[in-house]
Amino acid sequence: MLLPIRWLKDYIDTQKSGKELADGLTLSGSHVESIYSMNKGVKGVIVGKIIEIEKHPDADKLVICKIDIGREVLDIVTGATNVREGQFVPVATVGTILPGEIIIQKTNFRGVDSFGMLCSLKELGFNENVISKPMKDGIFILDKEYPLGTDIVDVLNLNDEVIEFEITPNRPDCLSILGMARETAASFELPLKEPEISFETMDNISDYIKDIDIESKNCNRYYARVVKDVVIKDSPMWIQLRLMEAGIRPINNIVDITNFVMLEFGEPLHAFDLEKISGEKIIVRQAKTDEAFISLDGESRKLNETDLVIADDKEPIAIAGVMGGLHSEVTKDTKLILIEGANFDQRSVRLTSKRLSLRTEASNRFEKGLDPNLCQIAADRVCQLIELTKSGKIVDSFIDKYKEKKEEKTISLRPERANMLLGLDINEDIMIKYLNLLGLKSVYKEGLIYTTVPTRRIDIDIEADLIEEIGRLYGFHNIESKSLIGELTRGVKPFSKTIEDEVKKTLLGIGFNEVMTYSFISPKVYDKTNIDKKSHLRDYIKILNPLGEDYSVMRTTLVPTMMDLFSRNYNKSVKSAFAFEIGNIFLPKELPIVNLPIEQKVLSIGFYGEKDFYFLKETVEKLLCKLGIKDIEYKREEENPVFHPGRTAKAFVNGIEIGTMGEVYIDVCENYDINSKVYIAELDFEKIMELCNFERKYKSLPKYPSTSRDIAVIVDEEILVGDIKSLIIKHSKGIIEDIELFDIYRGDQIPENMKSMAFSITYRSYERTLKDKEVEEIQTSIIRDLEKTFDAKLRS
Structure with a gap:
C-alpha cells in the first residue's frame, strides 16, 4: 500500500515530514516498509513553451523546437512525435542533472546544435509501469500554462514523499488513502476531513437499464449508477499524478476516476459501456462449466461453476471482483456507462483469482473482506468526480440490491479489564478518547464503556479487540515492563527425557555419535536386510502420498536405516563408524478410537571397524548399568536371518526381553556393499524406561578382606x-x-x-x-x- 503524503494531506492538516508520520504510525501499529521521495535526482529541469517547430534539414525523424524558457529562447532537437506549438513542456537545459547522475550537455545532431532536452516522464524519474501508453513514447506535455522557467520539481511536486505500508489481512480498511488518513488522524490527534459528495442529476436510470438480478449467494450487494454523454479524454493532471504516485498507470478519465476512488475509499469499482450490454439488465450469477470469457488484458479464459460473474442476457461481461471483460470495455467511442459498486464474497474472489492466476488491485481488496456499505459512497464519489472533470452527466436515481444490510454493532468494555490486560492505570475518559479518535463512538454508562463499531472495521468483534485499540493508541512502547501476575509452576523435564539424556551422554562418552534418520523407508529394504517373509516386521504402514518409492512406507525396525548409514560411510572410505539413534518404529496396531499406527521408541547402537561383538555387549552393559539395570541375561539367537546365527544374542532383564544384539549376517553386509563386519544392537527403549532405576544406595567400604x-x-x-x-x-x-x-x-x-x-x-x-x-x-x-x-x- 503506497501512501503519497500530498494525497494524505487532502484529508488531514499537518506539516509533519514523511519520517515523522511514519514513526508515529509505526508506534500506533502500522507496519512501514519504506519511505521514498518522488524526486529521483532531478535538478534544474524547468517549464518551457514551444513557440516554433521546424523540420531538421538532414533528418526526417527529427525536428528543431524553439523553446521559450522565460530568460531566453533555446533551440532543442527532438525525435518526439507528440510535440506541438504552444505546448508547455519540461526542459532540461545544459548543465541540468537527471536521475542516474545524467548531466545534460550541448549536443550536435547532424549539423544542428541542441541546447538541452525535452523530458519524458521516464526521464523525470517516474517508473515505466505507471506511465500512460501515450506518454511512454513521447515527451511529457503539461496540462496548462505555467510561469516559464518554473522548476518542474515544484510543478509536479516531485519533492513529496511516499510511504509504503504492509497492510495485514485483518485491516482491509487500511488499503485506502482515507483508511490511512483515519489512522494518521487518530495517531496524531488531528481532525479528519472526509470528502463531501454531491452532484446534479437528470433523466432517470430506468430509461437506460431495467433491473439487476442477483442469482448467487456470493454477491451481497450490487449498487449501480448511470452516466450519459460521456466524454473519453485524458484525466486532469492532478488525478494522473495521484495515481502514478500510488503506483497505478493512468488510462483515460473514466477508468482513472474509478481507480482514484478505489485508492481513496478502498472499494473497487468498475465502469461498463452500457450500450454494449445486451438485454438492459445485469445478472450476477455463477459461471457455467467451461464458459468462455475474454478479460480486459485480452486473454481468453475458461470459467467454471466456482467463479462468480457479472453478465448480460448473452454472456459474462466481468469476473466479479477480479477483472472486467473486453467486450464491455470503456473505449474512446463510449457515450453511456454504468458505474458498478458491489460487494462480493471474499472466499469466492480469492479462489477465482488463485485458480485463474489473475491477481488485481480489486481482487487484492475483495479477498480480504470489504464493508458493503462502501458501495454506494464510492460509486457516488465516482459520479461526483465525473461531473467535476466534465466527463459526463449523471443520470438520476440508482439501482441498489442489498441482501443482508450490515449494521453497526455495539461492544461493551470493562475499563478495569483493559487496565489489567495492558498493565496500565488510566481512567475511562482516556480510553473513550482513544476509541473516539479511531472513529469508534464510545460512551461510559454504569461502569462499562459501550462502543459502536463502524461497519468498515471488520477486525473488531470482542472486548479484547477494543483493548488492543486502546493499547496501540496509548503506545505499547509507553507501557512499562512489569512482573507477571499469577500462579506459575516450575517446569520439570519429563522422566523419559531424562533417560534419553543419560543414554546419549553415556554413549557419546563411549565414543558413539548420535544420528537421526528418516522414518520413511523403501519396502525393498526388507529383502535387502534378509527379514523373513512371514515376519511381523513386514507388516508395515504404507504412506498415501509418498515422495517416491524410496520413502513410501513407515519403518518397523531401525536396522535398515543404520545399515544404509554405514554403507554411505564405508563407500566414502570411512574406516570405522560408531553410531546410535533413538527413533520411532511404526506398527499397524488398532487403537480404541481411531485406527492409527503404534509409535514405539527404539534404541539402535551399531558400529563397524576394529571392534567385535564383545565391545557391543560391553557397551550395552555399561549403558544399562548407568540406568540402574542389572542382572542382564543373554540367550543365543539363531532364528534371526538379519544376524549371524552364532554371534547373536537376545538380552533379558528379569525375564523381560529388551532387545537383540549381534553381528550382521555377511549376506546383508554384501547387499549394502560393506566389506567389513557390522555389529548392531536394537533395544526396546520403552521397556528400558520401565526398568530404569536411578535410585542409588551406598554402603560402607568392606572391613574384611576378600x-x-x-x-x-x-x-x-x-x-x-x-x-x-x-x-x-x-x-x-x-x-x-x-x-x-x-x-x-x-x-x-x-x-x-x-x-x-x-x-x-x-x-x-x-x-x-x-x-x-x-x-x-x-x-x-x-x-x-x-x-x-x-x-x-x-x-x-
Missing part, C-alpha cells in the same frame, strides 16, 4: 559363559562378590568341539573374615554341579 579362587573347566563348545556364571551364583551363599572370565582356550590338549573356560571367583563377607574351609566347600559344590549339569571336566 579371597579368590580360580577354576578352569573343559566344556562343550556350545556351552555359554552366562550359563556357567548363573550356576556359580546359585552356590554363592551370599559371599561370592564377583565372577570374572579371564580366559577361553581352544587348541592342544583340548578335545575337538570343546573349549576351556577359566573363571576367577572373589569371595567376601561384610560381617566377618572368611575361613578357607567354607570357601573350599562352596568351590567344591560348584565343581560338582558343573560336572553334573554341563558334563564339565576340571582342567588341571
